[in-house]
Amino acid sequence: MSILGLIHTIxxxxxxxxxxNGLIKTGFVSPFSATGKWYSIMTVLACLTSFGLSKAGGFNPGHAIGILILVLLAIAYLIGKNASRKRILLYVQVFAMTATVFLSLIPAVNETLSRVPAGAPLATGPDDPLVQNVVKVLLVLFIIGVTAQILKLRKTSLAAQQAA
Incomplete structure (x- = not known):
């Protein structure tokens, strides 16, 4: 692994x-919480450092994922702190932030399974059935997670409306 690859991984x-931490504490990765800000900063840095990495040379699917993550982060921040005033915007913001976590895990799974254990990796690359099956499980968990987050937000906003 190169120095850049090591820095990127860390x-x-x-x-x-x-x-x-954000998901465990609150059930969300809020872009404007302290945890969410640090997550966003580190994710932007991870994406930027990933652009200097390529096993195959040139632009690859990992770079496309990095660009998509940056776009989703930008959307979450452009929606702003007032997203809670318009429920649909809050849902989009929560979806965008959660999607960045899911998308970050795709290359992480591929790289980990393609390198570990050293000398006899569990997978050969992104087309390996093990990698694809783990990504499928992550997709199901992402769908369940986003659904749970939206239901929690709906319940919270309904309770707030009833209290008002």
Whole structure:
């Protein structure tokens, strides 16, 4: 692994730790919470460092994922702090932030399974059935997670409306 690859990996792991912390504490990765801001900063850095990495040379699917993550982060921040005033915007913001976590895990799974254990990796690359099956499980978890987040937001906003 190159120095850039090592730096990228450390930054990406730190970003995912911040995401996990936000999800565990509140059930969301809010872009404007302290945890969400750190997650976003580290994720942007992970994406930027990923652009200097390529096994095949040139632009690859990992770079496309990085660009999509940056676009989703931008959407979440452009929606702004006032997203809670318009429920649909809050749903889009939650979806965007959660999607960045899901998308970050795709190359993480591929790279981990293609490198570990050293000398006899569990998978050969992104087309390996093991990698594809793990990504499918992550997709199901992403769908369940986003659904749970939206239901939690609906319940919270309905309770607030009834209290008013």
């Amino acid at each position: 930054i990406a792991i730190i970003a995912l730790v911040f995401a996990a």
